Amino acid sequence: MMAAPASRSSGVVVPHQAKWSQRVAAAVAFALIRTIAATLRFDWHDESGLFGGESAGRVIFCVWHNRLALSLIMYRRYVQRRQPRRRMAALVSASRDGGLLARILEHFAVEPVRGSSSRRGPQALLELTTWSERGYDLAITPDGPRGPCYVVQDGVMALGQLSGLPIVPVSYHLSWKWRMRSWDRFQVPLPFARVGVRLGVPVRVPPEATDTQREALRVELETALRAITAD
DSSP states (O other): OOOOOEEOTTSOEEOOOOOHHHHHHHHHHHHHHHHHHTTOEEEEEEOSOSSSSSOOOOOEEEEOGGGGGGHHHHIIIIIIHHSTTOOEEEEEOSSHHHHHHHHHHHHTTOEEEEOOSSSSHHHHHHHHHHHHHTTOEEEEOTTTTTOOTTOOOTHHHHHHHHHOOOEEEEEEEESSEEEOSSTTOOEEEOTTOEEEEEEOOOBOOOTTOOHHHHHHHHHHHHHHHHHTOOO
């Protein structure tokens, strides 16, 4: 179980910062991800219709927690290669484990925003919206950080409604991988694997959406993500 982040006496949750050992681990992980990614063959299937021509507007990328390993590589190779000026901010847990991931994101020049459904959620949503107003894409794992696996939580719907950005479902299939014994069976790509990447049709949450409408859209997004996910 992840340790709870530190909290000031005022009640404000302070995200854990990476310790020196996590900083070293993040640098090693960054180098390892890039090394393995250099051996992979990617096949892209984009049904979003957003990245084929001129620069599209900002979006929220939505990817399962167990597909995080290659998510930043995919953003670099597919989105930024076509539209180099795009930048991204991503939601990361405020826990100690989140401190490690935040450092990895920084190595990829991605802005980490610390928070989750259980810790610092409202503040994180506001911070993410601020980054979107600065012209950044956003990224979120809809079933993280604790699961259940492949179940979309309401946080991404709230972000879509608050920011007004379309939510793009993203997933991929690895021909060769190692699966960890974690709650989400986290997938680690092995060298020379083939990666079938799929970007689904965007889901939009209207600013005036009711709770009932938002739940229907949550189910629609979950269905879309599952449809492009093959284990």
